[in-house]
């Protein structure tokens with residue numbers, strides 16, 4: 001076929017085909033940014049993306065933990081670098097994205113993972129400062145990271161934004177109003193942004209985990225236990241009972257869904273909010 005006769009649709013299909021070939025071979029040659037990647041789910045996602053061949057760029061506020069994750073990735077044959085900073089600081093995020101884009105000037109994937117549980121208290125007892133801090137990290141941090149990354153994501157074939165939300169907010173969790181408001185906020189941001197950036201071929205999706213096994217869940221259960229005067233084991237049993245599968249979820253569950261959303265298999269999936277909750281929440 002001569003070049004002149006190739007229409008826009010055909011060019012789109014050919015680009016999609018190239019992208020499928022690249023991504024089915026893994027994420028080799030792709031750059032991925034993960035915020036809050038020094039521990040927990042973020043560290044697991046960074047390792048998962050690196051294991052598939054992506055060059056990963058990590059951010060967080062502590063050099064020690066980020067350094068440890070990068071060292072593990074490199075020991076496993078992957079490529080990783082990090083910048084220390086706060087996800088509420090646009091200057092830090094601009095520097096991080098420029099590092100990740102490198103000489104290609106492209107970021108293929110952004111995973112907004114950094115988050116804080118915020119206070120465990122009845123709304124009447126939450127201070128404005130606690131409210132603002134929780135919204136700043138969990139919601140404004142996502143806005144700022146997307147803003148900093150978008151000029152580079154636009155240059156990718158099929159840029160991907162994945163934000164780690166939470167089932168909290170869809171399913172009310174008493175004494176966690178700032179967290180619930182922020183996590184439901186990222187769903188609205190995602191649906192709206194999905195339309196704005198679709199012309200650039202960028203997908204924007206949310207993963208909403210239920211209770212994920214790990215140190216943070218134990219900390220959250222301990223603070224909820226204090227606020228409600230109920231033993232942590234009883235609260236854990238309540239959470240498990242609420243799930244269709246009668247179990248919590250693992251970091252690996254969240255990693256696998258992230259890898260799927262970053263793959264070419266998900267090129268036609270945008271504006272979605274996917275619950276990874278063992279069936280605790282279904283909407």
Ligand SMILES: NC(=O)c1ccc[n+]([C@@H]2O[C@H](COP(=O)([O-])OP(=O)(O)OC[C@H]3O[C@@H](n4cnc5c(N)ncnc54)[C@H](OP(=O)(O)O)[C@@H]3O)[C@@H](O)[C@H]2O)c1
Pocket residue numbers: 035036037038039040041042059060061062065085086087088113114115116117137164165166167208209210211212213214216217
């Ligand atoms: N664990 C669960 O059960 C669960 C359930 C639903 C949703 N989630 C969500 O999943 C994500 C990861 O949670 P996790 O369980 O892995 O929690 P985690 O162990 O507490 O990790 C949170 C990460 O975010 C980073 N972070 C916190 N505040 C930050 C800030 N202001 N700027 C930059 N980085 C910041 C932390 O690193 P530094 O402290 O070094 O900055 C840390 O690496 C969060 O968005 C959380 O809301 C978790």
